[in-house]
Amino acid sequence: MIIRKILLIVFGISWLISCKNETADPVEVCFERDVLPILSNSCAYNDCHNPDDRAGGIQLTTYNGVLRAVTPNNYRASKLYTSMVTFPVMPPKPYDRLGVEDLSIIAAWIEQGAKNNSCPPANCDTTNVSLSADVRPILSKYCGGCHMTNNPQGNVDFRTYDDLRIYVDDGSLTGSINHISPWSQMPKGSGKIPACSINIIDAWLHNGALNN
Incomplete structure (x- = not known):
């Protein structure tokens, strides 16, 4: 429902620009919940816009870094957006271009002003958690761009249950998302994924990490 309303906002962007006094759909797009996961998942590959490599001097895993490529209230004038829709399109090959929904x-x-907002967390239900319905969507959203491709970063592959189980059994999945030493903190160069998402994954692990 949130995504559908966001799309309605975008389809009306041109109209909103020319009719500033009209009332827009009040649904708020949140940086931490909606935008940062897209950028961390699609732009922070090795040699790209992560804190270590900063390709082109741009780092897209923090708000301040992202803001350098944004003109608030004008997506058409924002390098962040235009670089994703005009040649040469970012991310570059072999990585996948962003889809219409993410754009x-x-x-x-x-x-909406490119605000550094997080939005209140929704109620978090950790009962009857399953891999397919609950955990996979989280991994796809926050980890898929790096670890669910034909060329997974660091050779860490989450595409199949057997692949994922390797990182379940050695403790690195929960260690990385909870930012526990000595595991590498993930997403790379960014903050933790939302607490509810961590709780859902940890509940699945606690219940035996079933292939369900």
Whole structure:
């Protein structure tokens, strides 16, 4: 429902620009919840816009870094957006281009002022957690761009249950998302994924990490 409303915002962006006094859909796009996961997942590959490599002097895993590529209230003038829709399109090959939904979220966030907002967390239900319905969507959103591709970063592959189970059994999955030493903190160069997402994954692990 949130995504559908966000898309409606974007489809009306041009109209909103020319009709400033009209009332817009009040749904707020949140940097931490909606935008940062897209950028961390699609732009922070090795040799790209992570804190270590900063390709082109741009770092896209923090708000301040992202803001350097944004013109608030004008997505058409924002390098962050235009670089994703004009040649040469970012991310570069062999990585996948962002889909319409992700581009729409970024555009809507910029049009709303590119705020450093997190949005209140929703109720977090950790009962009857399953891999397919609950854990996979989280991994896809926050980890998929790096670890669910044909060329997974660091050879860490989450695509199949057997692949994922390796990092369940050695403790690195929960260690990385909870930022526990000595595991590498993930997402790379960014803050932790939302607490509810961590709780859901940890509940799945606690219940035996079943292939369900």
